[in-house]
Amino acid sequence: MKNDKTVRKFVSSGGVTAYKLPVEAFENHVTNCYLVMDDPITLLDTASGRDSANQELVDCFCRIREEFGEKATLNDVGRLIITHGHVDHFGGVNFVAEESGCEIGIHELDLSVVQNFKERLLVTSTNLHFFLDRSGLSEDRVTKLLNMNKWSKDSFKPRTVDFTFEEGCVQGGQLIAHHAPGHCPGQVCLQLDDILFTADHVLSHITPNQAPEAITRYTGLGHYMESLRKIRKVEGIRIGLGGHEEDMEDVAWRIDDTLEFHEGRLKKTLALLNEPSTVAEVSLGLFGPREKYHVLLAMLETGAHMEYLYERGQLVVTNYEDVDKEFNPVLKYQAV
Ligand SMILES: [Zn+2]
Ligand SMILES: [Zn+2]
Known part of the structure; x- marks a missing residue:
């Protein structure tokens, strides 16, 4: 900035x-x-x-x-x-x-x-939790990122x-x-x-x-x-x-x-999805290893680009059978 x-x-x-x-x-x-x-x-x-x-x-x-x-x-x-x-x-x-x-x-x-403020932050955090759980990050990492995201919950009246x-x-x-x-x-x-x-x-x-x-x-x-x-x-x-x-x-x-x-980033995202990959794997490909809050920002940015492509039929979930068997499994996406 x-x-x-x-x-x-x-x-x-x-x-x-x-x-x-x-x-x-x-x-x-x-x-x-x-x-x-x-x-x-x-x-x-x-x-x-x-x-x-x-x-x-x-x-x-x-x-x-x-x-x-x-x-x-x-x-x-x-x-x-x-x-x-x-x-x-x-x-x-x-x-x-x-x-x-x-x-x-x-x-x-x-x-x-x-x-x-607090209600909105905490309710949104449950959606974030759902997103991170299926992104392919370790449980420990997910917990850390969720806590980081909630740092401000009591800071604003x-x-x-x-x-x-x-x-x-x-x-x-x-x-x-x-x-x-x-x-x-x-x-x-x-x-x-x-x-x-x-x-x-x-x-x-x-x-x-x-x-x-x-x-x-x-x-x-x-x-x-x-x-x-x-x-x-x-x-x-x-x-x-x-x-x-x-x-x-x-x-x-x-x-x-x-x-x-963003068009360029969408192309790069698609290029990283020749093989079935998780959001965490694509994020690593786009941004490399990140630290602390920057991991969350990279995951959200990657998630936004993959969501855009998925919604427009350019990606599919390859392990969709898992979704039928367990609640919110890690998803693997691939370019069509
Ligand atoms: Zn701003
Ligand atoms: Zn802003």
């Missing part, structure tokens, strides 16, 4: 000012929040809610006062919009809401992540959301939501005239992590690529501002590049 910690000012074609507020959400992981000087003054995302991140967010407001003469403070924020239900984007929601008294909005498909939105105008103000499920069920890109806040859907250098839809509905590579093509069609965009990394002057090009990247 390419971290960029410059506070920047943008003015939309309709004359609305927006500031990029980069905050180190986790170690060496910068999340870009944005302040939109709309009516009401709107903050997009909050970073992680760690004490250091909350302080950095406040510091960003000092910097827009010093560097750009903007008068707004965190207390002036009237509305917070969360771009998607990942903790590096919404974790600071309690801090921001308590400092400013703002209203909180999120796409309806990610509402429960903020309101019922759930918060009641004030409003949800779907496609189109977000209540109050001028932002237009384009629903872009894939990386997250309720992922949205937000349009302000000729500025597109792409959140984690499109980023300047990295491609956002994918996971199988079998674990969480409305994620998965199929939805993600479909959403890329959808956002590619949004007209009149001069600049893309991502949830991480740097600004994008050519969002359409970056989308094409991201699509090409």
